[in-house]
């Protein structure tokens with residue numbers, strides 16, 4: 162009995178330390194995830210793209226020249242996947258990154274002006 166009481170006393174600070182360690186790790190992870198999530202929005206190019214409203218008709222013309230070869234007219238899909246409802250599946254930031262990063266070959270790395278990119282987004286939003 163005495164032993165048990167002694168053990169509980171010894172263990173308590175350890176339990177507290179474990180809780181403190183776990184909560185620090187959780188908080189730290191949240192801070193890291195949050196900053197990664199917020200960081201792309203500080204990208205000046207993305208900021209500029211999102212500041213334009215975008216012209217759907219210009220976007221369609223840009224799409225037909227640059228993207229329709231792979232994604233099909235109206236984005237129905239061909240070599241590249243269908244882009245129907247893409248703006249519901251992906252955030253605008255991730256669509257912009259997809260277009261400008263060149264990280265998903267065979268899709269090339271595009272360097273549209275911010276205005277052209279905004280027009281493309283406006284067109285992609287309409288592909289339902």
Ligand code: HEC
Nearest residue numbers: 227228231240241242247256259260265266267268269271
């Ligand atoms: C050479 C062919 C090709 C061209 C040209 C091309 N793409 Fe792609 N695209 C792909 C392929 C292949 C994928 C799938 C890549 C992957 O996820 O691995 C893709 C993926 C995408 C995605 C993500 C789709 C999803 O459901 O996750 C978007 C958005 C996209 N392309 C937009 C565009 C736009 C806008 C253009 C024109 C500026 C373009 N693509 C031009 C081949 C192409």
